[in-house]
Amino acid sequence: MYEHSLKFLRALPVSISGTANNVMMAHMKLIYEFWGFCVNGGNSLLTPGGMPTSSYINMTTGFESGSNVLLASGSDGSTTLGSRIFSAPSVNWTSGSGTQFLNKYLVAWKSGSSVSDDSIYRITRIVNSSSFEVDVNSGGTPISGSRRLSFTSRSSINYRIIDLSSASILTGVAGTSYMILQLNSQAFNSNSLNAQARFMLRTGTTSLSSCGIAMSPSGSWNGSTFSDLSPELVPDTTTAGSTTSQQFEWFNSNAGFGNVSMWADQGALIMHTKGTWNTQGSFFHLEVPHRLYPQSKDPNVVCCVNSGRRGITSQNNGIANTAAHYGSGWLVPNAFDNTTLRRWNALVRSMVGCSLNSGMYTTNKAAFIATENQKQAFFNAFTLKVPILEIVLGCRTTTGSYSLGRVQLRRGAFGINNWPVGQIIGDNGEWIHVGEGILWPWDNALLFTSIFPSGV
Amino acid sequence: MTIHICRDFHSDFTQPNTNLYLAAIFLHSVLNYTIVGNTLFNLTGTHRVTTGASASINFGGTDNFAVKIPTASYVVSTADHGRLLALRSTLYPRHNSGIFRVLSSSVINNYLYIDYVAAPGSSPPVETNTLGFTLFLSESNFVPSASSAATGYGAFGSAQTSRIVMQSPHSSGWQVRICFESTTEKNTPNVGATMIPGFSGSSIGDFTTGTYDPRFPSEHLHQLMWKNSRTLANDVPGIGFNGSIDTTSRTRTYMWGDDSTGDFILVCRQVSSSYMDGWAGFGLASGTQFNSTVGLRTIHKLFAFGTQYTTTTKRIAWNFDPSFGADSGSFGVAFGEIGEPVTCFPSIYVYMGGQTSTTSPLIFDANASDSFILGSTELMPAELIAGTVNTLGTLNDNISTAYFKHNPRRMGLMPLARYGRANFGDFTLSTDANSSSIHLKNGVYLPWEGPPLRV
Numbered sequence: 001m002y003e004h005s006l007k008f009l010r011a012l013p014v015s016i017s018g019t020a021n022n023v024m025m026a027h028m029k030l031i032y033e034f035w036g037f038c039v040n041g042g043n044s045l046l047t048p049g050g051m052p053t054s055s056y057i058n059m060t061t062g063f064e065s066g067s068n069v070l071l072a073s074g075s076d077g078s079t080t081l082g083s084r085i086f087s088a089p090s091v092n093w094t095s096g097s098g099t100q101f102l103n104k105y106l107v108a109w110k111s112g113s114s115v116s117d118d119s120i121y122r123i124t125r126i127v128n129s130s131s132f133e134v135d136v137n138s139g140g141t142p143i144s145g146s147r148r149l150s151f152t153s154r155s156s157i158n159y160r161i162i163d164l165s166s167a168s169i170l171t172g173v174a175g176t177s178y179m180i181l182q183l184n185s186q187a188f189n190s191n192s193l194n195a196q197a198r199f200m201l202r203t204g205t206t207s208l209s210s211c212g213i214a215m216s217p218s219g220s221w222n223g224s225t226f227s228d229l230s231p232e233l234v235p236d237t238t239t240a241g242s243t244t245s246q247q248f249e250w251f252n253s254n255a256g257f258g259n260v261s262m263w264a265d266q267g268a269l270i271m272h273t274k275g276t277w278n279t280q281g282s283f284f285h286l287e288v289p290h291r292l293y294p295q296s297k298d299p300n301v302v303c304c305v306n307s308g309r310r311g312i313t314s315q316n317n318g319i320a321n322t323a324a325h326y327g328s329g330w331l332v333p334n335a336f337d338n339t340t341l342r343r344w345n346a347l348v349r350s351m352v353g354c355s356l357n358s359g360m361y362t363t364n365k366a367a368f369i370a371t372e373n374q375k376q377a378f379f380n381a382f383t384l385k386v387p388i389l390e391i392v393l394g395c396r397t398t399t400g401s402y403s404l405g406r407v408q409l410r411r412g413a414f415g416i417n418n419w420p421v422g423q424i425i426g427d428n429g430e431w432i433h434v435g436e437g438i439l440w441p442w443d444n445a446l447l448f449t450s451i452f453p454s455g456v
Numbered sequence: 457m458t459i460h461i462c463r464d465f466h467s468d469f470t471q472p473n474t475n476l477y478l479a480a481i482f483l484h485s486v487l488n489y490t491i492v493g494n495t496l497f498n499l500t501g502t503h504r505v506t507t508g509a510s511a512s513i514n515f516g517g518t519d520n521f522a523v524k525i526p527t528a529s530y531v532v533s534t535a536d537h538g539r540l541l542a543l544r545s546t547l548y549p550r551h552n553s554g555i556f557r558v559l560s561s562s563v564i565n566n567y568l569y570i571d572y573v574a575a576p577g578s579s580p581p582v583e584t585n586t587l588g589f590t591l592f593l594s595e596s597n598f599v600p601s602a603s604s605a606a607t608g609y610g611a612f613g614s615a616q617t618s619r620i621v622m623q624s625p626h627s628s629g630w631q632v633r634i635c636f637e638s639t640t641e642k643n644t645p646n647v648g649a650t651m652i653p654g655f656s657g658s659s660i661g662d663f664t665t666g667t668y669d670p671r672f673p674s675e676h677l678h679q680l681m682w683k684n685s686r687t688l689a690n691d692v693p694g695i696g697f698n699g700s701i702d703t704t705s706r707t708r709t710y711m712w713g714d715d716s717t718g719d720f721i722l723v724c725r726q727v728s729s730s731y732m733d734g735w736a737g738f739g740l741a742s743g744t745q746f747n748s749t750v751g752l753r754t755i756h757k758l759f760a761f762g763t764q765y766t767t768t769t770k771r772i773a774w775n776f777d778p779s780f781g782a783d784s785g786s787f788g789v790a791f792g793e794i795g796e797p798v799t800c801f802p803s804i805y806v807y808m809g810g811q812t813s814t815t816s817p818l819i820f821d822a823n824a825s826d827s828f829i830l831g832s833t834e835l836m837p838a839e840l841i842a843g844t845v846n847t848l849g850t851l852n853d854n855i856s857t858a859y860f861k862h863n864p865r866r867m868g869l870m871p872l873a874r875y876g877r878a879n880f881g882d883f884t885l886s887t888d889a890n891s892s893s894i895h896l897k898n899g900v901y902l903p904w905e906g907p908p909l910r911v
Contacts, residue, residue, distance in 0.1 A: 298829050316809035327808035336828045347805035347818065351844045351864070353776030353787075354804050354817050367808075376862040377844040382793045387841075387866055392805050396821040403827055404818060404834045404876065405805055414808065437808075 005114035006411075006441055007039050009262035010149075011453050012120060012138040014275070016168050016258075020209035020251040023277040024201060026168040027250070028059065028179065028211075029069070030120065030260055031199070031271065033107045033162060035181055038118040038139075039264045041109040045073040045158060050266065052196065055223040056180045060172035068166040071104060077157030079117065082143065082150050086121075088159060089130035102126060106134055107160040116141050116443060117151055123161075142445035147429075149445050168255075175208060177201045180221055183302065184266035185288045188410065191295055193218045195302035197286050198226070202234055204249030210234060210308070211250060213284060215333050217300035230333035231341035235282065235308030236324045249308050250282035259454045263440055268411045270440060272312070274454040280311045281456050285326075289407035292392070301407050303332045303344070303393060311456045312435040314367050314414075316345060326438050330393050332406055342397045347405060348389045348414045351377060367417035367437025378416045388426060388439065389414040413439040422451045458546065459872070459903055460486050462554035462711035464573045464725075464910060469595045471707055471724070471732060472648040472695040473636070476618075477503075477598040478540075478555055478709050479651060479722055480634055483622055485542035485590035486553050487713040487720070492631060493659035494620035496601045503593045505539065506530040511587035513543070513552055513580050515567075520579040522567035523556075525589060532561045532568050536591065541570055544588035548581045550906040554711075558591075575908035600636035608684040610640030612662055621657030624718030628754040631657045632720075632738055633678065637694070640686050650694035651720075652678040652789070653738045653758045666796055675755045677789040679797045679859065691848060691859045693762030693787055695724065695736045707732050712872050712902055714739070719871040723772060723896055725883065733771040734763035735786075735900070741840045741868030752793070757867060759800045759840050761788030773898035774819070774838065774875050776801045790842035792863035798843040799860050802870045805836065819899035824877035833886055835874035835893060835901050840867040874901045885909060 009030070016026045036048025046065050051057070062069055077088045086106060093101055101123055109118040119139025126132045140149035178200040185192040196219045202210035212232040220227040236248050250273065258275015268287035274280070286304040307324040315325035330344035361368055369375045379386050391412050392405040415425060415437050423433040429444025435456050462482050467474045480499050483489040485507070491500060508529035514520050523541060525532055536558050545552035556570035568591075572580055600618030604610035611617035619635035632653045641647055654663045654676020666674040666682035674682060679691045706727035713720045719739030726732035738760035763771045763786050776786045790800035806817050818824070827834040843863035878899035885891040885904055894904040 293827075293829055297831075314808045316807045325809070334829070345818070346808040348808050349803045349839055349841065349866075350806045351801075351803065351841055353801040354774045354806065377846075377864050380793070380843075380864050382863060383865075387864055391808070394805065394818055396818055396823050399823045399825040400828055402821070402823050402825045402877075403829070404836050406829070 005265060006116065006443065007034070007118050007264050008116055008139060008443070009034055009119055009260065010138050010445070010447065011259040011261050011449065011451055013122060013135070013453075014164065014258055014260055016255040016277070017165065018169060018255045019207055020204065020254060020277060021207040022168040023251045023255050024208050024211070025170055025173065026164050027260065027271075027273060028199070028201070029063070029162065029164060029167040030262070031269075032057075032064070032179060033160065034120055034262050035264060035269055037107050037158070037160065038109045038120065040266060041118075041158060042111045043075070043158065045075065045160060051182050052180055052219075052221045052223075057178070059177050059179065060170050063167065063170055069163055069170070070160055071101065071163055072161040073159060075156060075158050077108060077159045078155040079151035079153065079157065081153040084133050084136040084151060085127060085131050086134055086151070086159070087131040092129045093126050093132050094129045098126060101132060101161055105162045105164055107162055108139075109158050110154065110156065111158070115152055115154070117154060120162075137448060140445070142443055147444055147446040149447075173201060173208060175201055175203045181269065181286075182219060183268070183286075183288050185300065185302065188267045188288050189291050189295070189301065191299060192288075193300045195219055195288055195300060196221050196226075197302070197304065198229070200232065205252060209249040209251040211306070213286065213304050213306050215286075215302045215304060215331070217302050217333050217335070228333075228335065228338070230331060230338060233304055233306045233331045233341065235306050236310075251277045252279060252309055253277050257454075259452065261451065263411065265411070270411060272434070272452065274452060274456065278309050280309045281452065282308050283312060285412065287409065287411050289393070289409050291407055292405055298406065301332065303330055303407055303409075305329045305331070312438055314346070314436040314438060326436075332393055332395070334401065337398075337401050342395055342401045344393045344395045347392045347394050351387070367415070369416055369418060375416070375418050378418065385427075386415060386425060388431060411441050415439055421456060422447070457714055457716040458549050460544070460549040460553035460713050460715060461904070461906055462486070462709070463906055465555050465557070465709045466571070466573070466706070467595055467709065468706050471705065473598055473600055474595045474707070475695055475709055475722060475724055476600065476634055476636060476649050477595050479711065479720070480620060480622070481540065481542050481555055481590070481592055482711045482713060483632070483720065485588070486544045486555075487715045487718065488544075488625045489622040489632075489718070492621040492623050492657040492661075494661040496616060496618040497620035497634070497661065499620060503598060505536070505591040505593065507590040509588050510585040511543070511589040512584045513587060514582045519567065521572045522562065522565070522569050523587070523589065525566050525568060527566045530591070532563060532566050534561060536561055536568060538594045540592040540594060541568055542590040542592065545583060545586070547583055547586055550904065552580050552583060552587065573910050575910055578907040580907075602636055602639045602642065604638035604640040608686060609665075609680045610638030610686055611635050612665075612681055612684065619661040621661045621663075623657075625715055626718045626740065629655075630718065630740075630754055630758060631655060633657060633661060633663060633676070635661070641680065641692070647692055647694040647762070650678065650692055650762070651736060651738055652676060652692070652760050654678065655755060668795060670795075673795065675791060677758060677760055677791055677797045679789065682797055693736065693760060693789060695722070695734060695762055705732055710902075714871065717742075717871065721872050721902065723902070733897070735772050735896070736760075736762035737872070739871050742871050743869045755791045756793065759788055759790045759842075759867065759870075761786060761800070761802060770898050772896050772900055774802065774804050774817070774900060775898070776803070787848055788840070790840065790867060792843050792861065793865065794861055794863050797860065798863045799845045799848065800840055800842045800867070801844065802838040802873075803841045804838050804875050819875055819878045824879050832888055833876050833880065833893070835876040837874055838870040840870050841865070842867050872902060875899050876901050883909065
């Protein structure tokens with residue numbers, strides 16, 4: 001089923017002018033286009049998929065398809081294997097000054113497609129009136145053999161041409177502006193209702209530089225309210241909606257240049273962003289995980305971690321600490337304990353029993369091995385394989401929230417930090433190392449640059 | 457796949473002798489292991505009194521705990537008092553299977569009255585002509601020999617050390633060697649007795665010494681025997697106890713076994729001595745082998761674990777730790793893809809970061825409680841991970857004399873045992889209606905669904 005297939009936005013280079021406000025608007029626009037069309041798009045060129053049918057967005061006028069933001073659209077796109085040319089003769093791409101579409105962004109997709117060509121690309125050259133060239137490395141499909149990224153041969157491709165700069169300077173958003181995503185939970189857990197996640201802009205240091213994520217495991221949005229919304233997960237806090245911790249925002253600098261990456265299937269969305277707009281990378285990981293409890297006890301599961309300006313780390317600072325790391329910043333909504341924001345821990349198998357013994361591991365992290373010799377314990381020289389560990393989420397914050405292992409991540413795994421960032425792991429290159437042993441899904445593609453060119 | 461349980465056998469006799477004897481009886485007479493060979497461990501020749509089928513149990517009233525032996529098979533007498541009666545029940549394997557001490561008899565009815573070892577008021581489910589039975593001499597009659605060979609591995613070849621090889625009921629025919637270990641091994645690596653699986657056991661109760669010649673494979677998990685060495689320390693898990701190995705003390709023994717796979721776990725519960733606690737076992741990793749390699753065979757799924765000689769108090773625990781530091785002391789072995797024994801650790805989920813000691817896994821957390829969603833104690837399986845440590849006792853393994861080789865591999869799940877919150881009563885049954893599990897200590901849970909425990 002195609003909803004299991006991954007779509008990628010691979011280190012899309014983005015240049016934004018203005019303030020952190022503008023940076024946030026550009027990111028919201030990228031999330032909207034990638035999730036709503038590349039991952040979940042149907043045949044409508046204006047209505048996104050993967051969102052509730054009513055009142056799914058409250059941003060500002062023109063955010064979705066205003067004439068300054070959506071420059072062109074159509075369904076006659078075509079591509080050829082090995083090429084980076086996109087052809088769509090229904091639009092005259094040389095009209096006007098001949099450069100109006102240059103450096104704008106192509107959002108391409110086919111309804112029901114499992115091909116990772118469905119992505120967002122920067123237009124780099126206008127070839128002629130019916131076609132243009134893109135930087136295919138932000139999406140594309142790895143070619144068998146070389147594993148380099150390219151378009152595949154397709155026709156009747158849907159497309160939208162987006163002016164990201166115009167989207168970034170839209171006014172009228174506020175600290176309550178939101179967008180609701182709907183996840184296809186039923187595709188991953190039997191007899192599950194489809195979960196929803198609300199992304200709401202929040203005030204940061206001086207502007208709307210933060211984003212809180214709240215989840216509805218049963219997808220209860222009725223157009224105006226949720227009936228089971230979890231506490232909101234703002235970066236780096238254990239207090240719902242709090243903005244008092246030091247790193248509660250994605251962006252702490254002004255606009256400039258950076259790279260935005262996303263990973264998604266219809267039940268998961270991961271985003272990482274690093275540019276001149278933040279001192280370290282920010283990310284979130286939202287997904288419908290595999291449930292480990294019986295369906296009758298725990299029918300609807302969804303989870304998220306939302307981290308601001310910490311890069312990607314496996315740190316676990318304890319339940320009293322507010323720092324949101326991949327190791328300790330998760331939230332799995334719980335109907336029995338839904339008023340207080342609880343911190344869930346990421347758990348992995350110890351390779352030596354029941355602890356991270358300091359003689360084998362260092363810095364209190366499972367990814368850091370003490371000696372060069374012991375690193376041989378994590379590479380099987382006989383089979384040329386490395387162990388890849390699944391990640392389970394558990395909780396120990398309070399007696400009432402205690403869980404040994406409630407869910408298992410589908411789109412995250414774990415290894416050791418012996419590999420460089422960007423190392424491709426697995427028999428079929430199905431994982432990529434993003435730091436401190438954390439693995440995000442991959443498709444064996446070779447990149448010309450780092451997966452995080454602007455830093456982790 | 458039927459799990460049989462030997463519930464709470466009480467003994468005042470020498471350890472680990474008694475546990476070895478009980479293990480052999482349970483494997484043979486309850487799980488249907490067959491005997492391949494032995495040296496000074498003639499279980500069925502020297503120690504077995506009689507065996508048969510069609511026994512019955514529980515005749516009501518004062519005969520609740522009476523086992524009727526068919527008179528055509530055996531005529532009971534007062535000489536049977538104090539002996540050990542092994543029962544194999546296919547109808548109630550967690551109630552009526554096990555090893556029971558004969559307390560008295562009725563010649564008129566040909567009954568043997570057994571110590572059923574359950575809470576007052578408990579009675580065995582009635583069975584009529586469906587029990588398999590085997591009567592053995594008391595454990596006081598089992599006096600194994602620990603005489604060592606002059607060179608090499610001490611309990612091997614012509615050495616007069618008591619050991620036995622038995623074949624499991626599994627379709628692959630994998631075997632286990634139960635050995636009292638010689639005085640050499642009792643000194644270094646200070647292990648009292650071992651239960652190690654493998655293949656191709658001999659008539660004198662040994663596996664073969666190791667060779668890298670693929671024409672002559674030596675497939676078993678006993679590192680000392682494989683290397684034919686007496687200089688390797690800390691490299692074979694067993695039933696180990698601190699201080700004097702052959703300490704005489706009251707102990708309570710529990711055993712679990714699967715009569716299809718052959719999986720087996722023994723738990724020794726201390727009563728008076730503070731160092732009699734321990735658990736050991738062996739069997740087949742279950743489920744899918746992660747990152748598996750085509751060509752792996754049954755030998756690569758076999759594992760064994762034990763509580764090594766140590767002063768730690770967490771001897772029945774998930775504290776498998778290769779450094780043998782505080783609160784650790786258990787480890788295991790498996791068979792590597794490289795063709796020789798490797799280390800093996802039952803592994804639980806730990807925090808991705810921030811957990812350095814063996815006392816701080818999630819199961820020991822102060823907030824540990826029953827799951828608010830499940831409404832019961834949450835239990836998880838451990839996974840067996842092989843080949844990640846090459847020198848036990850120290851993790852400074854950048855040395856040329858490492859005892860094992862690195863050959864990392866995720867083997868699959870550990871059978872029978874589960875881990876859960878440690879702040880549950882020791883040797884206490886779960887609170888669900890079926891008493892589906894028993895918490896031993898330190899978050900170690902094993903299946904139950906048997907009668908209430910005798911305090």
